[in-house]
Amino acid sequence: MLSDLLALLWAPFLMCLVLTGIHAYLGVHVLAREVVFVDIALAQIAALGATAAFLFGHELHTWESYAAGLFATLVGALVLSLTRTRERRVSQEAVIGVVYAASAAGAVLLSDRAAHGVEHIRAMLVGSLLTVSGGDVVKVAILYGLIGLLHWICRRPFFLISTDPRRAYAEGWRVRLWDLVFYASFGVVVTSSVRIAGVLLVFSYLIVPALAATLVGGSIVTRLLVGWGFGTAVSVLGVIASAGLDLPTGATIVCVFGLSLVALWAVAVQIQRA
Numbered sequence: 001m002l003s004d005l006l007a008l009l010w011a012p013f014l015m016c017l018v019l020t021g022i023h024a025y026l027g028v029h030v031l032a033r034e035v036v037f038v039d040i041a042l043a044q045i046a047a048l049g050a051t052a053a054f055l056f057g058h059e060l061h062t063w064e065s066y067a068a069g070l071f072a073t074l075v076g077a078l079v080l081s082l083t084r085t086r087e088r089r090v091s092q093e094a095v096i097g098v099v100y101a102a103s104a105a106g107a108v109l110l111s112d113r114a115a116h117g118v119e120h121i122r123a124m125l126v127g128s129l130l131t132v133s134g135g136d137v138v139k140v141a142i143l144y145g146l147i148g149l150l151h152w153i154c155r156r157p158f159f160l161i162s163t164d165p166r167r168a169y170a171e172g173w174r175v176r177l178w179d180l181v182f183y184a185s186f187g188v189v190v191t192s193s194v195r196i197a198g199v200l201l202v203f204s205y206l207i208v209p210a211l212a213a214t215l216v217g218g219s220i221v222t223r224l225l226v227g228w229g230f231g232t233a234v235s236v237l238g239v240i241a242s243a244g245l246d247l248p249t250g251a252t253i254v255c256v257f258g259l260s261l262v263a264l265w266a267v268a269v270q271i272q273r274a
Helices: 002-008 010-033 038-055 063-082 092-112 117-126 134-153 155-163 165-170 175-216 220-245 249-273
Strands: none
Touching: 010 038, 010 134, 010 155, 010 175, 010 220, 038 063, 038 092, 038 175, 063 092, 063 175, 134 155, 134 175, 155 165, 155 175, 165 175, 175 220, 175 249, 220 249
């Protein structure tokens, strides 16, 4: 019985690996920039756009819904890039919090006007990971591979602005423009991921592997390897737990992420005390 369930979950598991690959990398940037909630804010903006499309009769997995979510996310990316200043008078994290709250409230208001709005909100939160196919995995992997290529080409300004923005300004980099490119590519990833995995799981894949890598420490390459390894291990455990206990896959993986991070933190504390 368990083997049959696992056979049905091979595509969701592969999708989890694809999500791990791009989100663990982006999470390193997010932690360095100290904008932890940027992912959930952009994810909620994407959800707001998709909810607006849903109000006009377009289901979550239609291209109209995707286009509406992507447009809303790109507008959010523009706003976030414009809030970057040389001297921080207002915390960018505070702006992100306001954007998230307003987007979440807007999605609730729109859903209230739509038939089956509650089911739509639930789908946006936890996703529909179990419905993905092998073709979906290939398409998303190609898209994220292209985003990864863009970040490799632009790695110098992206990492410099993330880790040492003062130096980036001093060297004459157009920080706001590069921020727009960064957040726009980030938004494409988030818009695609939310349709598959939901807001909560997308946030977990972005932040938890990066936090685990921070606990371990080391160079950027070391942290990336740790984040990818941690995300892969949690994906395996989450999918197996979901199949064995007959639980929703997305929510199960989120819980396993939380428990695994606590366990890793406890081990790190014991090692420091030894």
